[in-house]
Amino acid sequence: MVxxxxxxxxxxxxxxxxxxxxxxxxxxxxxxxxxxxxxATTGLTxxxxxxxxxxxxxxxxxxxxxxxxxxxxxxxxxxxxxxxLHAYYCAEHLGxxxxxxxxLRQPPYGLEVSPHASLDLFFDEILAxxxxxxxxxxxxxxxxxxxxxxxxxxxxxTNRLFDHPTYRICRxxxxxxQDVQSYGTNAVGCLVxxxxxxxxxxxVATLDRMLAAAGDLDGKKEPTGEEVARHFSTLPYxxxxxxxxxxxxxxxxxxxxxxxxxxxxSDVAPFPKLIMLFYKRLREIDVPEMMAxxxxxxxxxxxxxxxxxxxQLWDEARHxxxxxxxxxxxxxxxxxIPIDFTWSLGLNTMxxxxxxxxxxxxxxxxxxxxxxxxxxxxxxxxxxANPLAAMIQDYDWADEVLHARIxxxxxxxxxxxxxxxLALGEKASSKILANWRKWKEEGLTEHRNWWPEIYRAACQHxxxxxxxxxxxxxxxxxxxxxxxxxxETAGVRGA
Ligand SMILES: [Fe+2]
Ligand SMILES: [Fe+2]
Numbered sequence: 001m002v003x004x005x006x007x008x009x010x011x012x013x014x015x016x017x018x019x020x021x022x023x024x025x026x027x028x029x030x031x032x033x034x035x036x037x038x039x040a041t042t043g044l045t046x047x048x049x050x051x052x053x054x055x056x057x058x059x060x061x062x063x064x065x066x067x068x069x070x071x072x073x074x075x076x077x078x079x080x081x082x083x084x085l086h087a088y089y090c091a092e093h094l095g096x097x098x099x100x101x102x103x104l105r106q107p108p109y110g111l112e113v114s115p116h117a118s119l120d121l122f123f124d125e126i127l128a129x130x131x132x133x134x135x136x137x138x139x140x141x142x143x144x145x146x147x148x149x150x151x152x153x154x155x156x157x158t159n160r161l162f163d164h165p166t167y168r169i170c171r172x173x174x175x176x177x178q179d180v181q182s183y184g185t186n187a188v189g190c191l192v193x194x195x196x197x198x199x200x201x202x203x204v205a206t207l208d209r210m211l212a213a214a215g216d217l218d219g220k221k222e223p224t225g226e227e228v229a230r231h232f233s234t235l236p237y238x239x240x241x242x243x244x245x246x247x248x249x250x251x252x253x254x255x256x257x258x259x260x261x262x263x264x265x266s267d268v269a270p271f272p273k274l275i276m277l278f279y280k281r282l283r284e285i286d287v288p289e290m291m292a293x294x295x296x297x298x299x300x301x302x303x304x305x306x307x308x309x310x311x312q313l314w315d316e317a318r319h320x321x322x323x324x325x326x327x328x329x330x331x332x333x334x335x336x337i338p339i340d341f342t343w344s345l346g347l348n349t350m351x352x353x354x355x356x357x358x359x360x361x362x363x364x365x366x367x368x369x370x371x372x373x374x375x376x377x378x379x380x381x382x383x384x385a386n387p388l389a390a391m392i393q394d395y396d397w398a399d400e401v402l403h404a405r406i407x408x409x410x411x412x413x414x415x416x417x418x419x420x421x422l423a424l425g426e427k428a429s430s431k432i433l434a435n436w437r438k439w440k441e442e443g444l445t446e447h448r449n450w451w452p453e454i455y456r457a458a459c460q461h462x463x464x465x466x467x468x469x470x471x472x473x474x475x476x477x478x479x480x481x482x483x484x485x486x487x488e489t490a491g492v493r494g495a
Contacts, residue, residue, distance in 0.1 A: 032162040033167075043159035049166055051104045052154050052218050055115045056170075057097040059147055059217055062123035063139070064090035065299075065309065067235070069127060069293040071313075072348065075244040077285065079132070079187065084288045084317035086180050091310035093173040095303055100169055118213035118222070124233040125207060133192045134200055134232070140184025142207045148177055150218035203231050239296040241348035243289040243341045253439040254338035255477035256447035259283075262473060263380065265374065272398055272470050275330065275458050277377055277389065281323025281396065282334055283400035286344035287316035290356060293344075297353040308406045315399045322392045329388055331461025342439070343353060346432035355428035357414060360405030362425025365418075367400050374400045436478045449474050 021036035023029040030039055044052070075079045098111050114120050126138035151174045160167045206228055215223035234449045245252060259276040262268055291313040295306065326457035327334040347356045366375040374397035381389035408418070415421040439445050459466040 006430065013334055017303070030161055030291040032348065033164070039159065039161055042159050043156070043162055044154075046104050046163075047106065049154070049158055049163050050101055050104045052150065052220075053097050053104075054099050054110060055119070055218050056150055056173075057094050057101065057111060057146065058115050058119065058152075059123070059143070060090045060094035060097065062120075063143055064094060064128075064306070065149070065296075066123065066127045066139065066143075068133075068295045068310070068313070069239050072238040072289045072296075073242065073244050074132070074342070075246045076132065076191075077246055077248070079136075080285065080288065081185065081317045082183055084314045086183075087263040088310050088314035089180060091174045091307045092479055093169070093176070095307045096173070097171045098303060100166055103165065106366065115351075116214040116219065118210050118228065119191075119217065119225070121228065121230065121233070122207060122210040122214070124237065125203075125210065125231060128235075130232055130238045131196075131197045131297050134203065136184065136188050136192055137197070137200055137204055138207060140181065140188055142204065142211070144181045144184055145178060146211055146217035148174065149216065150220075151177065152456070153218055153487060168423070188367035206231050223309040236279050237313065239293070241293050241296075243286065243344045243348065245285075245339075245341060247337040251338035251448065252341045254340050254450070255340075255342060255436055255439075256445075257451045257473075257482055258475040258477050261475045261480075263377075268470065270380055270386075271458075271464070272455055272467070273380050274326070274384050274386060274389050275332065275454060277393065278323045278326030278330065278332075279337060279339075281319050281392065282327060282337075283339050284316050285339065285359075286341055287319070287421050288313045289341070289344035290347045290360070291316065293348045294353045294357050294360075297316060299483065305410055308410065312403050315403065319396055319399070322396065326389060326392055330458050332454055332458055336457075337454055338445075338448070340390055343432070344434070346435070347428075350432055351428050352412075355424060355431075356412070357407070357411040358421050358424035358427075359427075360427065361404075361411045362422050364400055364404045364407055367406050392492055433480070436476070447476055449476070 016034075016036040018040050021029055023474055029036055033039070034042065049186070055205070064087050067083040067090065071083045072086070074083060091439075098109075101109050125413045126135065126143055129138050130136040151170045155167060155174065156171045158166055209224070209228045210228055211217060212221070212224045212396060213226045213228055252286075259280050263273050263276045263280075291309060295309055295313070298305075324334060348360065370376065374393070377395040378397050381393040384390075393463070412418050412421045415424060436447070440447055451473050455470060456474075457464050
């Protein structure tokens with residue numbers, strides 16, 4: 001007969017001492033969060049916990065701003081992508097931290113108020129870092145480590161049972177920010193030479209002093225109170241809206257190959273269309289470059305706006321990397337393809353942030369159309385019998401459905417109605433797509449037809465003969481969409 005262990009006194013020797021206390025049958029007490037001694041002796045007050053959370057929230061908000069602000073003007077593609085991810089992590093976690101503060105009965109919450117002037121100074125300096133190397137050192141050797149320290153201290157100091165939601169949020173934040181740190185350390189190792197580090201020694205020492213003046217990022221230490229002078233941030237930081245690319249990106253005004261005309265042609269086989277699909281994905285580098293400008297110029301929005309727009313920004317960075325994967329897997333050296341930046345350049349320098357957002361929404365709304373949108377691209381990928389392409393387009397489509405909704409949630413109410421938002425997007429699009437001839441006349445590009453050599457290389461890698469008719473493909477963007485409908489020809493630019 002099975003004995004009911006819950007009924008035998010011997011099975012639950014709870015004990016009366018915090019050191020000998022145990023649960024039923026030896027189970028850990030307190031669901032394993034703490035030993036009884038730890039639980040009885042550890043903890044921050046609600047006020048102390050809120051103070052730490054507010055500093056963390058403020059710091060992630062500042063770091064989000066730094067990452068976003070530097071995406072457009074960051075020439076190095078890999079860092080542009082990494083900043084997109086790191087901004088996304090900051091946006092997600094700062095929202096969770098703010099929500100936790102609001103649960104802790106400390107109104108007014110003061111989430112918009114700086115917890116310490118020296119902390120602001122510290123982040124201002126990193127935001128204003130005049131070089132990639134200085135930015136990397138500031139972010140990944142000072143800011144992120146300080147946030148990690150603060151998270152680790154909350155995890156150790158707070159009572160895991162009493163303040164469990166805080167404990168949990170900080171632990172989850174820690175996991176992702178440790179990834180950020182690890183990438184950052186790697187980036188510093190790859191890109192910061194010893195001489196440059198020496199040259200920046202004095203500056204980074206001031207970063208340390210700024211943190212010390214604030215009692216460290218979390219305020220746990222005694223603030224030194226020192227008034228540290230500004231170094232790089234004597235003039236207020238100004239966001240640079242002009243996209244920059246690294247040396248692998250050549251001929252950045254080239255719009256000599258119309259990807260959509262080939263993609264939508266009914267008499268073209270799926271294989272060459274795949275090249276265009278992956279090219280279009282990689283070209284999406286310009287979407288984070290553009291969305292960063294919207295976020296940088298609209299700082300007065302609710303936190304949900306920041307969170308979802310940053311999520312979308314990161315998705316678009318992922319789309320670019322999906323294209324990179326696709327091209328590499330096809331044996332194509334993507335640096336031979338001019339990945340133009342004319343879209344982000346045009347939007348960022350010629351349109352208001354509201355027009356940019358309306359245009360983005362208009363494009364993504366159009367991508368929901370079955371015949372010319374994301375479903376069509378997915379079907380092309382399926383028809384190609386290339387599982388990688390099918391998977392990429394499957395997720396790309398899923399993301400775009402979310403993006404159309406984000407636009408509907410945020411820009412449509414701001415403008416008034418869907419019809420007005422789409423009309424503004426159409427109008428804005430017309431403004432930026434009339435420069436094809438101008439760039440050629442100004443000598444910025446010849447709009448060279450790069451298609452034949454890329455198509456030939458892909459065929460060679462695939463072990464197939466190129467189709468002479470496709471080798472002769474020579475349709476440019478010269479006459480594409482200067483007054484037509486963005487929605488009808490959503491492919492003019494994908495987002
Ligand atoms: Fe999108
Ligand atoms: Fe996209």
